[in-house]
Amino acid sequence: DAGVTQSPTHLIKTRGQHVTLRCSPISGHKSVSWYQQVLGQGPQFIFQYYEKEERGRGNFPDRFSARQFPNYSSELNVNALLLGDSALYLCASSPEGQGPYNEQFFGPGTRLTVL
Amino acid sequence: SQQGEEDPQALSIQEGENATMNCSYKTSINNLQWYRQNSGRGLVHLILIRSNEREKHSGRLRVTLDTSKKSSSLLITASRAADTASYFCATDNQAGTALIFGKGTTLSVSS
Numbered sequence: 595d596a597g598v599t600q601s602p603t604h605l606i607k608t609r610g611q612h613v614t615l616r617c618s619p620i621s622g623h624k625s626v627s628w629y630q631q632v633l634g635q636g637p638q639f640i641f642q643y644y645e646k647e648e649r650g651r652g653n654f655p656d657r658f659s660a661r662q663f664p665n666y667s668s669e670l671n672v673n674a675l676l677l678g679d680s681a682l683y684l685c686a687s688s689p690e691g692q693g694p695y696n697e698q699f700f701g702p703g704t705r706l707t708v709l
Numbered sequence: 710s711q712q713g714e715e716d717p718q719a720l721s722i723q724e725g726e727n728a729t730m731n732c733s734y735k736t737s738i739n740n741l742q743w744y745r746q747n748s749g750r751g752l753v754h755l756i757l758i759r760s761n762e763r764e765k766h767s768g769r770l771r772v773t774l775d776t777s778k779k780s781s782s783l784l785i786t787a788s789r790a791a792d793t794a795s796y797f798c799a800t801d802n803q804a805g806t807a808l809i810f811g812k813g814t815t816l817s818v819s820s
Binding site for chain 1: 751
């Protein structure tokens with residue numbers, strides 16, 4: 595079975611631009627979560643979606659938004675990019691939707707660089 | 710904010726030695742998980758221990774959990790060069806909607 599896939603692998607943007615990151619969960623997984631990992635830090639939670647509904651939101655500004663599609667894939671959008679948005683963006687899926695009490699399956703990440 | 714804090718931040722050992730990493734957290738948990746990350750790529754789940762468990766084994770991994778001290782440890786026995794990676798502990802937030810990670814321990818195993 596294919597694992598969690600993310601696209602693109604790398605991305606370079608300039609300040610003020612908009613970016614869309616994509617994630618396809620493992621087949622059968624209905625929950626998708628997004629995390630931001632700044633160099634040298636652990637991942638920080640951004641959003642969780644389950645059955646196309648937002649179930650959780652981390653402490654990120656409104657410039658960050660996401661959605662989940664009927665096929666359970668997901669997009670993370672970031673507007674008005676800042677230098678500080680440069681990070682590895684990780685997507686994780688799991689079969690359950692009532693919280694990440696169980697194993698999360700992570701994708702390889704999208705490395706975003708903002709110049 | 711980060712729930713878990715790993716200790717030490719960095720650890721260098723020789724192949725064949727054991728590696729022990731510790732994690733402390735602040736609030737009550739349902740479970741605690743350990744993940745590995747190679748070279749800034751995606752995280753790989755290693756082991757999950759529930760709050761009513763005290764010890765769990767998986768291959769060369771042993772995890773302990775002490776809820777009274779709000780701490781956990783990960784022991785990797787007979788380390789190999791391939792174990793070189795960053796290791797993170799993660800707990801669920803109180804709403805049960807997210808994993809909260811520590812800053813990680815960077816393990817370097819030399820041959």
